[in-house]
Amino acid sequence: MLTEFTIQTDGPALYEVTGTVAQWLHGQDDGVVTLMVRHTSASLLIQENADPDVQRDLRAFFERLVPDADDPQMRFLRHRSEGPDDMPAHIKAAMMPVSLSIPVASGKMHLGMWQGIYLVEHRRAPHTRRIAAAFLSCSA
Amino acid sequence: MLTEFTIQTDGPALYEVTGTVAQWLHGQDDGVVTLMVRHTSASLLIQENADPDVQRDLRAFFERLVPDADDPQMRFLRHRSEGPDDMPAHIKAAMMPVSLSIPVASGKMHLGMWQGIYLVEHRRAPHTRRIAAAFLSCSA
Amino acid sequence: MLTEFTIQTDGPALYEVTGTVAQWLHGQDDGVVTLMVRHTSASLLIQENADPDVQRDLRAFFERLVPDADDPQMRFLRHRSEGPDDMPAHIKAAMMPVSLSIPVASGKMHLGMWQGIYLVEHRRAPHTRRIAAAFLSCSA
Numbered sequence A, B, C: 001m002l003t004e005f006t007i008q009t010d011g012p013a014l015y016e017v018t019g020t021v022a023q024w025l026h027g028q029d030d031g032v033v034t035l036m037v038r039h040t041s042a043s044l045l046i047q048e049n050a051d052p053d054v055q056r057d058l059r060a061f062f063e064r065l066v067p068d069a070d071d072p073q074m075r076f077l078r079h080r081s082e083g084p085d086d087m088p089a090h091i092k093a094a095m096m097p098v099s100l101s102i103p104v105a106s107g108k109m110h111l112g113m114w115q116g117i118y119l120v121e122h123r124r125a126p127h128t129r130r131i132a133a134a135f136l137s138c139s140a
Helices: A018-025 A052-065 A086-095 B018-025 B052-065 B086-095 C018-025 C052-065 C086-095
Strands: A002-010 A013-016 A031-037 A042-048 A099-105 A115-121 A126-137 B002-010 B013-016 B031-037 B042-048 B099-105 B115-121 B126-137 C002-010 C013-016 C031-037 C042-048 C099-105 C115-121 C126-137
Touching: A002 A013, A002 A018, A002 A115, A013 A052, A018 A031, A018 A115, A018 A126, A031 A042, A031 B099, A031 C126, A042 A052, A042 A086, A042 A099, A042 A126, A042 C086, A052 C086, A086 B042, A086 B052, A099 B099, A099 C031, A099 C099, A099 C126, A115 A126, A126 B031, A126 B099, B002 B013, B002 B018, B002 B115, B013 B052, B018 B031, B018 B115, B018 B126, B031 B042, B031 C099, B042 B052, B042 B086, B042 B099, B042 B126, B086 C042, B086 C052, B099 C099, B115 B126, B126 C031, B126 C099, C002 C013, C002 C018, C002 C115, C013 C052, C018 C031, C018 C115, C018 C126, C031 C042, C042 C052, C042 C086, C042 C099, C042 C126, C115 C126
Parallel strands: none
Antiparallel strands: A002 A126, A013 A115, A031 A099, A031 A126, A042 A115, B002 B126, B013 B115, B031 B099, B031 B126, B042 B115, C002 C126, C013 C115, C031 C099, C031 C126, C042 C115
16 A cells, blocks of 8 residues: 655754554555655654654754855755755765665554654755655565 | 676766656556676665755765774774775665565556665776566466 | 575675575575665675675775765764764665665576675674565566
């Protein structure tokens, strides 16, 4: 079965979607769920869901590694028409996954205890983000 | 169903394969297509298909982040037998995806409007690159 | 079909699991195998299985790019309760894949000649790592 999830974002952050996906899978059998973000300036991560500092540190690291285009070390960038956070967003979207596949047992994603699924927004302005999802059953 | 796509590359660049994959899926139903590059010095990216500067900037960023082995900051590399662009290619292949899974609705990949699928060549010399592909149907 | 693989790790390194996965798939038909590491401080990589210097250089690069939290350039990190190698492990787990999908032909993964599948341990202390696996058949 297929669906699409919609997430409203409001600036660079990790937006958890674990519950939304889990609810959609409820009642299914064994199989694999595939998620793919339908944008080139956002990512999908499986990350720690316990200490919020992990998400803060993750973003801090990637903002240092891929600073905005108005930073002197990013002078070489040409794609600047959509603002200083545009090309760095595409770069981050190349470094972090845009698609994830997760084994499902009896309708439950087989995630580790500390794993959550997140949409990672790389742009500053609010965006409506869409995630395409598919569940394939082992026993089909 | 399974297949293999072959792409001739001619130096570091993004080579679009969206049309090739779309054509292969034509006439299928709902499901998921999985692509995997069968090499350890190339990657698969879903990226913007509009402004060619995005691809140019992406490559420029990764060439700065992972310079060739003859760059002073890469002096620590040991694997040098196949040339200065060899080990950096393996590193880039660890940072960018080698496999992608994409939901398919009625034989059409559910990509966003600006998303294209690219083989990313990390080596300088021309190469014949192979992508393994599988389509799994939801309704099977 | 579903399973879980368990790998004992003993410090940062690449631990090959190709043979374990291949053995589990033996006798199956065409399809896709999906692997997902059930942790947020380890990754899954498809990488070169020939020269051990490739693995050594990969780790050396990522240790320079994401040094431990006691390195001066990582002073901005806040999540430090589990030791200086904890938050850098989460960052590496965001840069390298946590899930892989690999086409399978007649029960054999369609990997390239030089490709091996590795669990990448990012933490210093020994850990028991679990990989969730699912095989979906094309002909189901």
